[in-house]
Amino acid sequence: MNGRPAPVTVIGLGLMGSALAGALLDRGHPTTVWNRTPRKAKPLADRGARVAATPQDAVAASGLVLACVLDYDALRTVLDPVAEAGGLAGKSLVNLTSGAPEQAVELAAWAASHGADYLDGGIMTTPPGVGDPRMMFLYSGSEAVFETHRPALAALGDPLFLGAEPGLASLYDSALLGLMWATFTGWLHGTALVTSDGTTATDFTRVALRWLNGAVSGFLTTYAPQVDAGHHPGDDATIDVQIAAIDHLIHAAHARGIDNSLPHLLKSTMERASAAGHGSDSYASVIEVLRDGAT
Ligand code: FVH
Numbered sequence: 001m002n003g004r005p006a007p008v009t010v011i012g013l014g015l016m017g018s019a020l021a022g023a024l025l026d027r028g029h030p031t032t033v034w035n036r037t038p039r040k041a042k043p044l045a046d047r048g049a050r051v052a053a054t055p056q057d058a059v060a061a062s063g064l065v066l067a068c069v070l071d072y073d074a075l076r077t078v079l080d081p082v083a084e085a086g087g088l089a090g091k092s093l094v095n096l097t098s099g100a101p102e103q104a105v106e107l108a109a110w111a112a113s114h115g116a117d118y119l120d121g122g123i124m125t126t127p128p129g130v131g132d133p134r135m136m137f138l139y140s141g142s143e144a145v146f147e148t149h150r151p152a153l154a155a156l157g158d159p160l161f162l163g164a165e166p167g168l169a170s171l172y173d174s175a176l177l178g179l180m181w182a183t184f185t186g187w188l189h190g191t192a193l194v195t196s197d198g199t200t201a202t203d204f205t206r207v208a209l210r211w212l213n214g215a216v217s218g219f220l221t222t223y224a225p226q227v228d229a230g231h232h233p234g235d236d237a238t239i240d241v242q243i244a245a246i247d248h249l250i251h252a253a254h255a256r257g258i259d260n261s262l263p264h265l266l267k268s269t270m271e272r273a274s275a276a277g278h279g280s281d282s283y284a285s286v287i288e289v290l291r292d293g294a295t
Helices: 015-026 038-046 055-060 072-084 101-113 143-148 150-154 168-195 201-229 239-255 261-278 283-291
Strands: 008-011 031-034 064-067 092-095 117-123 136-141 158-161
Touching: 008 015, 008 055, 008 072, 015 031, 015 038, 031 038, 031 055, 055 072, 064 072, 072 101, 092 101, 092 143, 101 117, 101 136, 101 168, 117 143, 117 168, 136 143, 136 168, 143 150, 143 158, 150 158, 168 201, 168 239, 168 261, 201 283, 239 261, 239 283, 261 283
Parallel strands: 008 031, 008 064, 064 092, 092 117, 136 158
Antiparallel strands: 117 136
């Protein structure tokens, strides 16, 4: 390393790949790009990117190759010919394409068989957030790739290394998206409830964010060690108390004609926990019925 930003290749110039390449250009990285549909490279070429004619040329241009295409099948379509020609040997391949953990493990083995060092990534933002150091980029796989190329990865967002198991970044990505969708749906259900009585979504959200950032995040911090210990003392609020409380939500939503699928799902899950003997335990004990997916 000579202190100058390292050359990087970006394969895939959809919404996300274009944002990645743009962030690298902003930080002064000599950036080579390739996309199946060449016209998408034009805005990046105008900003100083070198446009490769083929995936082979793109990979040859840099030691670090970032890939962000639709899915793993598309990625293999692009990279198989490069690998067969020996073009991946000695390269650091960072794959930011979304996929399942098992696909990441398989791709890491495939990359190794072609002489490439592999780091898998999960992007925890949308394209406008790329380049913002508050946004998390999750990585797992080769720590050597992570450490060697940390400055380039930091151009994209805050890089977090989760461990050497290649599937970890995808696993966290899926878990965090599940958390996001559950939160979105709970927030929208609450919004439907209060807006039916004349409150605006904006006013409700101001209060909801105080609830999430203060009390709810505190509950998570309390419950995480309970889950780790497998011991969930109901010394704050028990499952049985919460089963009674959710009936008020169901009643209020029903009275306003609002869909109650989510509260019914939550109530039935709590009831399963109670039936399994956790009625006097904390909400963290719901983990036991979630883990035992067959019940
Ligand atoms: N957009 C987002 O907010 C999310 C954030 C989290 C991570 N995802 C994942 O990023 C991958 C790419 O997503 P994207 O938003 O950039 O998607 P598109 O704009 O649709 O671009 C798709 C690119 O993939 C290329 N491509 C598709 N099929 C093939 C193929 N068979 N061979 C070669 N390239 C292919 C496509 O090329 P083209 O259509 O422009 O020719 C684009 O470059 C994705 O895994 C998200 O889950 C984004």
